[in-house]
Amino acid sequence: MMTRKVKTRFAPSPTGIMHIGNLRSALYEYLIARSRGGAFILRIEDTDRERYVEGAIEVIFRTLSQCGLHHDEGPDIGGPNGPYTQSERLPLYKKYAEQLIAQGDAYPCFCTSGTVSGNEDVDETESFGYNRRCRGIDPGTARERIRSGEAYAIRQKMPLDGKTSFTDDVYGVITVMNKELEDQILLKSDGYPTYNFANVVDDHLMEITHIVRGSEYLSSTPKYCLLYESLGWEIPHFVHLPLIVGEDGKKLSKRHGSTSFDDLIKDGYLPKAIVNMIAFLGWAPGDETEEIFSLGELEQIFRIEGINKAPAVFSYPKLNWMNEQYIRAMPFDTWKKRVQEIADPCFGDRPYDPGKLAEVLQPRVTKLSDIPAMIRFLTGRLPLSRELFYNKRAKLDADKAAYILEAIFPRLQALDEWSETGLDHLLEEAGQALDLKKGQLMGSLRAGLAAQQVTPGGAIETALILGQSESLERLDRVLDFLRKE
Template identity: 40%
Template sequence: MYNKYLFKSSTCKSIVFNICLRFHSESVRVRFAPSPTGNLHLGGFRTALYNYLFAKSKGGKYILRIEDTDRSRVVNGAIDQLQEDLKWLGIEFDEGPKIGGSFGPYIQSERLSNYKLAAQELLNKGYAYKCYCTEKRLDLLRRDAIRTRRIPRYDNKCRSLDAEEIEQKKNMNFVIRFKLDQDDGHFHDLVYRNVTRNVAAVEGDPVIVKSDGFPTYHLANVVDDHNMQITHVLRGVEWQPSTSKHILLYKAFGWTPPNFAHLPLLMNIDGTKLSKRQNDITISSYRHKGIYPEALLNFVVSCGGGFSDNQTKSKTRIKTLDELISNFDIRLINSNSCQVPWDKLDFFNRAQLKIELGTVHGRKKAVEQLKYTIENAFLKNEAVDLDLSESHLENILLWSVERITNINELVNENFKFIWMKPSESSLQTMNYDKELIMQLKEHLLNMDSFDVDNLGETLHKFSKSNNIIYSKFMKTLRNIISGLKQGPSVSEMMVILGKEDVIARLSRAC
């Protein structure tokens, strides 16, 4: 454990901080250790990303460990989905369940024998004890604490049981609790600096093995971090109060603890904490919304600092994963909670869309994605005539790049006309003058400038010179061009479709 007397001056703090960073610099090992209780969300991804950036910036190893000891909350398929989401984002592991490694298995439910041996060691050393208190008694303690306005805590009753009392209870269910001592729980946090918490003064002895034989987080993560030779633990600040307990566990085992860094909370605009129950912040939901992985990476790192160039103009452009690694500095992570700047996600996604459309490969990928999205949206329940030629898709993407934040926006009712041509049968039921449409087509062919203003003026003049009520004429044109009753103005539709496509659609109506 770190000596608290080392931190009496700012100079000493700086020395120790730099020692912490240099410690094991040649063999940095960090882990991302999620519980498979649902889809990966924004807060979990931020933790995964910062661990990755730290490991790679130090030339170290990045490990995936699945913490599934709370069996009642495990969701089938969550592990595979999590790994798929992280791979989509460019985050890959050096060791893990699918990759293997020298410190496996990497799923906690497959490591139960390790925790059993560790718990027995603590019992043998007198650092832990069996607790036979029933749920009913524990519930009464909680209710009494609430009634008297105290923080609920276990009263350590079973810590003082003598041999005779223990013998009498040997056939009862029990949990194993860790004895908290009066150590000040001091540790150095690479983000929050000097942290002191006398955990025994505010908490009762924590459960480290449940009645079903499975370990709690406190025991399992300490045992695994030691056995897997983890040198740095980066996790959310909500775990900081537990770190003092973990330091005491390391002390009881006689092990050297890793370096700890706690990441500040991500908050909603209204000041509430991001929650797993917010389905719209899962990584899967962003994938379905058409968000680029590069955009999501840059969006997440814009929350909370950690980068040497955050105050430069480069923060207004998309950075590659390699750039993020080279610029990452754990000393620059903010210790204050930060509100998530949701508007930046649209900015970063539009910026990445421009980058994609500026390259041949990126444009081809975008065309394929758009075609797939359109087919899924429009071919499910109706037989339609879709215009999905590569040139048309590419033209629409280039037109839309300054107008949309992601490709999915092009697949809604207002833009349906871009992809769907009016059917032959619907054209046949329309009542209009084909000769007049032929004249309009010839008129449009001779136009040099095909923009909204020129088209608006041209259509007004055409309807007036042919003694047609303008509103009725626009309704007819809208039906011929789009087959829809609403959407952008007719002149805007024409500009979006382009001169060639408009002429082709008018020709079908003649």
């Protein structure tokens, strides 16, 4: 056992949505495997045919691949312990369920889902869940009823006394009284296993060494341990993860904002930033104070001991910061491409300088989705006002701006080198000629070109993005406006 190769699995159900919590489980599972030279496998838990969503499996594949979480075995690439889709493993579950019945560790139950729950003589405070009414049915008559075609499910027969303990790698030893355990359904009447059974069978057959999952499974883990024991299987490591909650401390849900990977992408976050963010939700690298890590780096430093027990609040402000870090650090050409994808449709036919725009945007953008609003003043002409030109510190107002723009307009018109240096020289010289500070010229020019007081980038940058002809047209319009008022 100690020499066994570490193996973890990500076992999502195909619901069509990759929730942040699921993704974090996948990440940690991947990290635990990779950090110990182990294998990471993907298994699809589609045993609830009512919740099955078309195309959901593709969402899973796509998300994992976007995040760089490549698996070693799975439904798409196969592996030594396939199939990796539970609906294709039905005979396996049936076989072990029958073995359990034969051993007396499980029994058929003929109750229908409706008749099971709290009716008749049950004491509300004492009882819970299923009342074990079919537990005492004689095996012979049970077999007879089955043969006659009666529908049945198979339930696990829990010990009535004693207690069960297991050790979780994060939470330590956990003990429960066996009488607290419900005779849970192993095999549903439709022949499909429940998660409670399938996860045990598959994890064993697929040789999973570390079962990593959310802490919501903590309280049902003793039942799984009993199953391992009944089947004579070695109990694997359990690594339960603290829940991810919203700002109000409640389990993260839609009302907290975007909670699925796709939502976050739509919001303009980068996969790498999301992965980095999620890695730190419930885990920390010890004395290390750095927080920006690539997936490869995480593979090196991730340790189970660093996993926390307390629920973690998902912080969008921190995600914003992480995203900014990744945007700032992105190779310029890559960034430029991303910007163009978004800016091109915004500009339409109007020409612009994408390189300059990307340069101006890189230190300022938080999320990609912010870009359209940030560049609206470039993609279209905004309404003018005199207040636009007022700046107390620079001692500027509309009259002063009118004077300045009037003076530099002809120079701009005559400028044949519409470039950083060309414009810079022009403003330098004009400033001297007018006996004004260059900053004042720039302030006026920027406001005039942008028709917006606050802009990403300065006067020259704005002029360059817009190009000479658009810049001159805008200034012409501004001058018109200022003269009229």
